[in-house]
Amino acid sequence: MARNLVVKDLPELYETMGLPVEPLDASSGLTIHFLQQTFTEFPFKSVPFRPNYFSFLFIREAFGKYTIDDQSFDVQPGTVYFTNPGNYRVFEWYGINDTCLITFNEAYLKENVHEDVYRDFSFLLTETVEPRVLSGEQFAVVQQLYQQIHSEYRGNSPYKNRIIGSLMVALLLKIKEYFFQDYNPIYEGNRSSQIVKTFKRNLEQHFRDLVNGKVEMPLRVQDYADLQFLHVNYLSNVISSKTGKSVSAWIADKTVAEAKVMLQNPGLTVKGIAIRLGFLEAPHFSNYFKKHTSQSPAEYRRLHVG
Template identity: 25%
Template sequence: MDSTTLEQFYSKEFHKGRGAGGGLLPEGISKEIGHFNVFNVGEIVAQYRKKPFMPYNRRLYYKISFITGRHRAEYADKEIEIDKYALLFATPRLPYRWLPLDEEQGGYFCIFTEEFLVQSKSGVVLDDLPIFTPGGYPVFMLSDTEAEDIRAIFEKMYKELSGNYAYKYDLLRNYLMELIHYGQKLQPDTALYTANTSSSRTASLFAELLERQFPIASSGQKLSLRTAKDYAERLAVHVNHLNKVLKEHTGKTTTELIKNRIVQEAKILLRQTDWNISEIAYSLGFEEVAHFSNFFKKETTLSPAGFRV
């Protein structure tokens, strides 16, 4: 499975043949503890006369993009059309592809590793933030006023990065957190606040345990938890209690949530890897290819081979 490293990001996105990222790759990148960089999309397009096409794969870094113009963000289970302005949050957990739909492109984007923010005194853990949790809201359409707010933050980041202020990276961390909090404020309130009850704690632990089973990184890997009973036993609760809690909090049963996540991963593996159907079926816990094919077709109306085409 292709997991794009920072070095691969610079070489793939910015023509390695023109030098190390065409001069955009910072020196000593492999020696840094944490990494941050910000880019002006318009300047990249002008310099390379190339649309900043983003391939569909998992990445080993986080990315926040201020998008202007017409684009499409493609995920394994959905497509999001962007007509004017949008703010996009990308996490290593979720692969996607970003396609420009016209020649007029602009905006900014920044990439960073979790280690970059770990150095912040806030002690933030990225995957604990609502904006980066599984099933969250990765793309936000912006009004003209919101777009100007976001543009102003990126412009400050872009200017600061090229300066020689001794504490510029501390300042950049603050700007980065400002972007993250801006995005979280755009989320529905229900995505940000959860009642502090034992049932909400159980639901949260289930979601964390479910997501921890993924991604499937190799064809030899196999899901260890497959059924509602498996999860209930791991959480030390009765399967009926778990089902009741999840139904109250998500509107779906335990089995439905597990199936939905397996389908999502199956789509990712079918679209992103060259593994054969048998290998994908095995990694997702199906002993027989026919069982996987029947399951996938029932959930998506397409056969695995049909979806892959």
């Protein structure tokens, strides 16, 4: 049961572990903070959890251990970790002097970086990436970027998210340069891992086609199984066991993420968005969106479109 604790954002995880959440505002879909301000007593071991968000961990000076699925890695100075939604993980800290953590969800990426973000940054769909120890010069480059992001995050610029989005593009490009020139995922040969990776790519491609009007109806769980020539129960079991989320939950999260992006476009009506996402009636879409976000599409648009 503990392996299936899915947390929607970092404040929820910290609340679960009794840690302070004051410096964190996850309302935009992004958080950034320095861990030495949160963790003051060592050693510290987290609860086992599965995040529903991406994260970058920039370890300038800290020591500990990080477990992702069945792989454990020692935390050491100069290390950068990238992890994405779904993986089971546990972290242990023995000491932290200077470490920065950035978390963000898919909706944030698509709203503030690029709506087709996976085209340029396909590594975001990768299941497990081995941490990389950067050279001093490389770490200094990413340090400058995450410090700028932190400064903007703490500021009040009316263009805050657009500025952070641009800085995130630069950071993602540097991660791509430093990590993925000779990219070789840990689990590349693992059958279950390949199924997860292919499912995520099929999900992303189908929603691209859906919002661009190339197809009219959303795929069902059975359809995603058929795309990989798998029995629907087998696909469901693999996705649930590897990511802690059902296929239906992945589809729902993707639907909501795409809806949030389109609601930021004042030129699209709620009815038009509903049709693009495959809903036969706008009220059905509105109820669906409210069920998953606690806001109606109109309320979301009013709060996020100036």
